Amino acid sequence: xxxxxxxxxxxxxxxxxxxxxxPAEVLLRLLDPAAGEARxxxxxxxxLPDEVVDxxxxxxxxxxxxxxxxxxxxxxxxxxRLVEDLHDLVRAMVAGGPHPRPRRPLPLPDDVIVTLLTAxxxxxxxxxxxDEIVSELLSSWQVSASFRYRxxxxxxxxxxxxxxxxxxxxxxxxxxxxxxxxxxDVRRAAESHIRAADPAAREAELPDPGLWRWQILNNxxxxxxxxxxxxxxxxxxxxxxxxxxxxxGVVARLARDADPAVRIRVAARADLDPAVWAxxxxxxxxxxxxxxxxxxxxxxxxxxxxxxxxxxxxxxDCVCTILPPYTEPDPDWYRTCAESGEVVLRLAAxxxxxxxxxxVARLARDxxxxxxxRLAVRHPLAPPATVLAAFxxxxxxxxxxxxxSWLPRTGLSHLLDHEDPxxxxxxxxxxxxxxxxxxxxxxxxxxxxxxxxxNPLFAGETLEALLHDPATAEGAAANPGLPAPRLHxxxxxxxxxx
Numbered sequence: 001x002x003x004x005x006x007x008x009x010x011x012x013x014x015x016x017x018x019x020x021x022x023p024a025e026v027l028l029r030l031l032d033p034a035a036g037e038a039r040x041x042x043x044x045x046x047x048l049p050d051e052v053v054d055x056x057x058x059x060x061x062x063x064x065x066x067x068x069x070x071x072x073x074x075x076x077x078x079x080x081r082l083v084e085d086l087h088d089l090v091r092a093m094v095a096g097g098p099h100p101r102p103r104r105p106l107p108l109p110d111d112v113i114v115t116l117l118t119a120x121x122x123x124x125x126x127x128x129x130x131d132e133i134v135s136e137l138l139s140s141w142q143v144s145a146s147f148r149y150r151x152x153x154x155x156x157x158x159x160x161x162x163x164x165x166x167x168x169x170x171x172x173x174x175x176x177x178x179x180x181x182x183x184x185d186v187r188r189a190a191e192s193h194i195r196a197a198d199p200a201a202r203e204a205e206l207p208d209p210g211l212w213r214w215q216i217l218n219n220x221x222x223x224x225x226x227x228x229x230x231x232x233x234x235x236x237x238x239x240x241x242x243x244x245x246x247x248x249g250v251v252a253r254l255a256r257d258a259d260p261a262v263r264i265r266v267a268a269r270a271d272l273d274p275a276v277w278a279x280x281x282x283x284x285x286x287x288x289x290x291x292x293x294x295x296x297x298x299x300x301x302x303x304x305x306x307x308x309x310x311x312x313x314x315x316x317d318c319v320c321t322i323l324p325p326y327t328e329p330d331p332d333w334y335r336t337c338a339e340s341g342e343v344v345l346r347l348a349a350x351x352x353x354x355x356x357x358x359x360v361a362r363l364a365r366d367x368x369x370x371x372x373x374r375l376a377v378r379h380p381l382a383p384p385a386t387v388l389a390a391f392x393x394x395x396x397x398x399x400x401x402x403x404x405s406w407l408p409r410t411g412l413s414h415l416l417d418h419e420d421p422x423x424x425x426x427x428x429x430x431x432x433x434x435x436x437x438x439x440x441x442x443x444x445x446x447x448x449x450x451x452x453x454x455n456p457l458f459a460g461e462t463l464e465a466l467l468h469d470p471a472t473a474e475g476a477a478a479n480p481g482l483p484a485p486r487l488h489x490x491x492x493x494x495x496x497x498x
Contacts, residue, residue: 016491113159
């Protein structure tokens with residue numbers, strides 16, 4: 001099938017769909033089926049005025065509602081308005097979270113979560129069951145630890161049982177209340193934590209290699225016989241080295257294991273005996289020594305997890321989801337990390353969103369480039385110059401940084417001729433340039449041309465000419481300098497009803 005270029009009207013519609021200055025009465029016209037791809041872009045890829053959200057929620061086409069349900073640019077409360085939608089795929093999109101998934105997910109409102117957890121099957125055939133939608137919800141990172149804790153006394157057992165997920169946050173009395181709950185599902189959820197710490201709950205033999213064996217070896221208390229069986233297997237000793245239930249005597253044996261990867265896991269434990277820690281600080285392997293040295297005792301599991309992430313060689317350009325901690329960060333520990341001579345600890349400090357301004361300023365001057373980049377990606381108080389430097393140097397971080405308010409959008413003239421088109425596109429949109437970026441209108445990269453044509457420095461006859469050039473038409477239609485009557489006229493050309 002031969003490739004065909006979009007028509008001028010298609011380009012205009014797509015541009016208007018993302019025009020940040022387009023009034024609601026213009027955007028509402030794009031909800032007509034004749035708008036084609038522009039309708040999906042409008043509902044799924046931008047912030048929306050309240051009037052448009054109202055219209056989408058009430059729209060008869062489930063595809064339109066589903067696009068809003070997965071829109072990463074609107075608030076969880078706006079997406080949550082579709083929680084009782086008649087179409088199961090719309091409800092599933094609310095439960096599954098925005099797409100693409102944001103790196104820093106926001107929780108759904110409490111009442112939306114409760115509605116999803118307590119929903120009942122409808123009589124009509126559906127593509128997804130209620131349980132499948134709940135599974136989407138619980139794997140979406142939209143249910144916070146604080147919600148789980150607050151729901152420990154909720155009247156509905158499906159909601160109440162989630163408190164067992166934050167077992168370590170519960171008091172002894174709160175744990176006992178779940179263990180003796182009148183509903184069996186709640187008791188089962190609570191009892192799973194008791195069984196995890198009970199060696200007698202494990203079978204006499206370890207399961208065959210696979211996910212379940214890995215989970216048991218890493219997370220469950222084992223009998224002496226099962227421990228010895230695992231110790232005899234080179235592939236299992238690394239799991240035991242990180243298992244919080246591994247006996248202290250076995251941990252000491254693993255600290256002398258021939259495999260340095262096993263010793264590194266031991267060195268990362270929060271419950272190390274001081275004598276074992278002192279031994280690991282003198283280990284012949286550099287990574288083992290470093291892992292032990294950077295965290296003197298005493299240390300907490302949360303602190304160990306923070307350091308482990310920075311010890312991972314792949315963490316420096318990590319684009320994984322930024323999850324909120326289950327417990328409040330320890331400000332004193334993070335201050336110590338920020339002032340440490342250990343780069344690994346300063347990297348950990350740079351990931352703390354509550355780090356105070358004086359320490360943010362300190363890390364922004366850090367001699368280690370990666371500390372500065374980590375701060376730029378993680379902290380809203382990072383200086384603009386630090387954030388911009390990270391954007392230029394870290395292409396994988398750009399999709400996330402482009403969604404953040406702390407990424408500079410002005411003062412970018414020095415980047416207009418940068419070799420990277422994504423950087424040129426950012427600079428091309430700068431409304432404070434001394435003059436309109438005319439040279440970038442013929443840039444070989446369409447993203448740069450689109451950003452340049454959308455710059456409000458273009459106006460009048462020049463902007464009209466850009467609207468009629470296929471290379472710049474889409475960007476020109478997104479230009480916030482276009483008045484509402486002109487936007488309506490572009491939609492009239494596509495025969496969209498008013």
